[in-house]
Amino acid sequence: MAHSGINVLLEGDNFIRLLGGLWVTIKIAFTSLAFGLVLGVLLGVLRTFKNRLLRFVLRIYLEFFRVVPTVVLLFLFYYILPRQLNFNLPANELATFVFALWVAAEMSDIVRGALISVPKHQQESGKAIGLSRWQLYRYVLIPQAFSLELPATINLATRVIKTTSILMLISVMDVINIGQQVIEANNHTYPNGVFWVYGIIFLFYFLIDYPLSWWARRLEKKGLERENG
Amino acid sequence: MSWPIIQQSLPMFAKGFELTLWLSFIGILGSIIVGIVVSMVRLFKIPVLHQLASIYVEVSRNTPLLIQLFFLYYAFPVIGIKLGAELSGIIGLIFLGGSYMAEGFSGGFNGVPKSQVESGKAIGLSRFQLARFVIFPQGFSKSVPALAANIIFLIKETSIFTVIAIPELTNTALDLIGMYYRSNEYLFVLVVAYAIILIPLSVILTYLEKRVRYGTFGN
């Protein structure tokens, strides 16, 4: 058992390096979520306005980001930004940028859906007490929509976290890329290392996403119970 | 953007297109079968299997397909299971999709109003008869939008197959870019190819969602 595979994780600073990679993954996921959610709320509100052109443009934006697989989106920006627009970003920031735009598109649809399902009489009673459109959104619609959309937003966050796994494709030093390096470097001493390294990464992702999914599910259940009285 | 370059690449893309469709088809079919089995196990609360199904669903939904594929393709050979790229891809996609489909079916089953279940009970239906005559016929139609959304999701996920070098659409494009260094043309064809597959499905999905929301079934 001198070279039992699991020891690959304990060898040198391997585990610390993996955690470092995980930190890069988490940072990109949460930064892009932060920007994307804010932008998405804004776009979602705009999509409930009457202006047809505005709604059409935003709809196209949503559909584009929804139809094109995220891997392909990533490469579109990876190749086109520097080559066509001469706009060079480090891989981490590029990834954050693409993910934020993607999150914004998905979020805009969640927000719009929640806003239009706030009962109409709520809107009317808001207007009846003389609220302006801005005040109507600020005090009535957005707060009510928030609780409706929270589970979907959390689920979106879990998707973003899972999707960070593709960042290795554009050479971001995320947990998977580091993992591959660890596997290669220790291939001679630990031929079974691949099992344990991918195993621990698998576990990392699960440990981050599972609590979020659990929370979303609990909120959904509560929402249903409230609906059914 | 150069038209001849696009033209020259089309035969290769056609192969990738075909492979994407084929792998998606098998993966989706498998996912639906796994999904039906898992949702039944949960509906009937079959002991032991019921708990196993829950664990499967949580693990599958809360980990990325990419890592699932790496595990199947790189780590499994270490314990003596050699699957090859395409088989790894299909198994990975079914492992992922099965849980999404199961949730879709379960969502439909749970969406059948409680009062429907009660009036089924009131005429003495057994658990299986209740499922057969009340829950399935109503639940399946309620789960259709979720299933359609999952189908779109799974087709998009096949783009991840590129990490284990399956020559589907995305892999074809990335290979061509690597060889000829023409990103605009190949990315353009790639996006168009996905659009051809996914836009019609997306239109159908929107239609189905509306139909179910406005209820083709009265009470």
Place this chain on the structure above:
Amino acid sequence: MAEEILKVENMHKYYGKKHVLHDINFSVSEGEVVTLLGPSGSGKSTLIRTLNGLEDYQEGAIFFQGTKINPDEKHWQQLRQKIGMVFQSYDLFPNLKVIDNILLGPTKVQGRNKEEVESEAHQLLAQVGLEEFANAYPRQLSGGQKQRVAIVRALALHPEFMLFDEVTASLDPEMVRGVLEIIENLAKNDNMTMIVVTHEMNFAQQIADRVLFLEDGNILEQTPADQFFTDPQTDRAKEFLDSMDF
């Protein structure tokens, strides 16, 4: 004295810590019509639902034809074909035609011959004036028509007695009469034993042999109907009848 069909003894029900039914005791004899009256939230619906195993109870017992009911799902499933129940929300199965809604129980649960049940079903439909709707889907029917079909669906199983839970509460006023007439015929002509939860006081007075008056999950009084509506024994029942203003 007619034979006793149903008896409830010392039944208590809790939702978590909330005590929703307190020490319920009553019995129903063959051919008797008992109505449960009381303000909203008094526990009438909860009580009637326990009698068909749709709600559980934590203490006490229910006896059906002298035998104590084993309160697990399997036993209830056997019993329910003998205890018909009709709900406020009718709940026909939207995926089945009217006739198939009616045939489902007799053919699949009781395994009876399909042709025989079918002719009986048509007869029952004719009795409630819906013969021509046999092949319609529930969505093509009005609320009152759906509720009449729901009653036929329950009767097709040849139940020993019937539970009616607020069956007219979601109907338009002009639909209510037709449904109530059917129940009344069932009581008067077929001598069906039944427990009825209702807000229709005139109807209750016409049909009931006995009234159980509930408030906050307690049976405050059990009185023969003639007496209840003219001279209730408790002040609460008096106030309730005054407030109903019928």
